[in-house]
Ligand code: HEC
């Protein structure tokens with residue numbers, strides 16, 4: 001593998017490059033922030049739409065140095081649209097927050113194979129499946145779309161005979177090539193415009209080993225080893241492709257369609273029950289006014305549950321890394337009537353943060369859960385990796401949810 005930290009420092013200002021960097025328009029660049037250098041004509045040639053076909057064998061057998069070697073996308077410089085045959089775009093009703101990056105996700109299922117439905121957990125994918133997730137950074141969060149964004153990284157999960165493997169690929173500054181990068185990168189983001197704020201921070205591409213921190217679960221939780229052997233070894237898995245997140249609409253070019261119905265129609269999903277039996281979460285996005293959510297107590301609870309599930313639940317559940325803490329975000333365990341289990345009135349296990357109580361009903365500011373979401377302090381910040389800045393909209397949601405809780409919950 002190549003590591004090339006210095007070459008990859010991404011300096012982003014008001015002006016951004018097109019997906020292939022060929023356009024190189026830097027007209028409105030602020031004077032003190034260098035814009036990513038452009039290369040004149042060569043990238044355009046490199047970035048032409050091609051007749052690609054997914055290199056299924058290569059995906060199963062070897063680890064490509066260059067993302068383009070797998071031919072997952074028709075334009076090797078644009079992993080945000082036009083997948084090769086076998087690929088389908090998908091979206092989640094509630095995404096994980098990653099420093100306001102945009103995310104473009106695709107599943108690739110080998111011909112004739114099917115994904116097995118599961119009511120609550122991640123679907124079971126056939127060997128040979130690939131999931132890609134590309135992170136891009138806009139200059140302004142209100143102007144998204146690849147033409148206004150800079151490619152940062154493309155993460156791959158590949159299902160091989162032995163199970164899922166994780167492969168991070170990092171884009172060069174020109175946006176013409178993504179290279180396998182096991183050690184992680186620090187990308188400097190300057191002046192990201194978000195509402196009234198200008199945000200500058202270091203975006204961290206995790207190293208390959210760190211993928212397990214979130215993606216690996218132990219099916220039987222923290223049960224004890226028997227004769228030194230864990231009876232239920234930890235298992236690496238995708239997180240997002242669950243019924244409740246995919247039971248939502250996406251526009252594939254002909255108006256909104258239900259994603260699960262689409263997967264069924266494409267012949268890549270089996271075991272889907274009647275739609276009335278399929279769980280769903282409310283949709284959440286940064287653009288959604290909080291007042292719309294808080295208008296209904298049920299909607300506020302369900303949206304908060306969903307946000308906590310996708311942002312925290314992979315660790316804060318019986319099978320996850322943080323199973324021994326007093327905060328659990330499992331979507332499937334009733335939240336009403338189980339407040340203590342989910343952290344309300346619960347005494348924190350760890351010493352980090354200010355408050356000793358995970359959730360103080362009616363008082364977000366004094367709840368450890370809110371405090372640890374609302375800080376960037378290493379050691380305190382939650383999640384412990386995956387973000388450098390605070391998710392203001394997510395924080396406002398969880399604050400509203402805690403503040404709406406009845407303080408008498410904690411009275412004996
Ligand atoms: C901080 C926790 C965290 C870390 C670290 C992490 N992921 Fe993920 N990843 C998630 C969550 C949560 C989702 C689903 C939510 C989404 O897609 O927005 C996800 C989704 C994905 C997906 C789309 C399929 C899926 O699982 O939903 C891919 C591919 C992926 N991650 C690859 C990687 C790779 C490769 C690494 C290591 C370089 C990595 N991830 C590190 C939390 C993490």
Ligand code: HEC
Nearest residue numbers: 213311312315322325326327348349350352368369382383
């Ligand atoms: C990558 C795994 C991971 C993710 C994702 C994660 N956490 Fe944690 N969390 C931990 C670990 C490990 C601990 C225990 C060590 C510590 O306190 O730092 C912890 C501790 C906590 C505690 C203290 C609980 C106690 O009993 O001491 C709170 C509160 C918390 N996390 C909130 C959150 C919130 C809110 C999110 C999502 C926004 C989140 N965490 C996401 C791993 C994670």
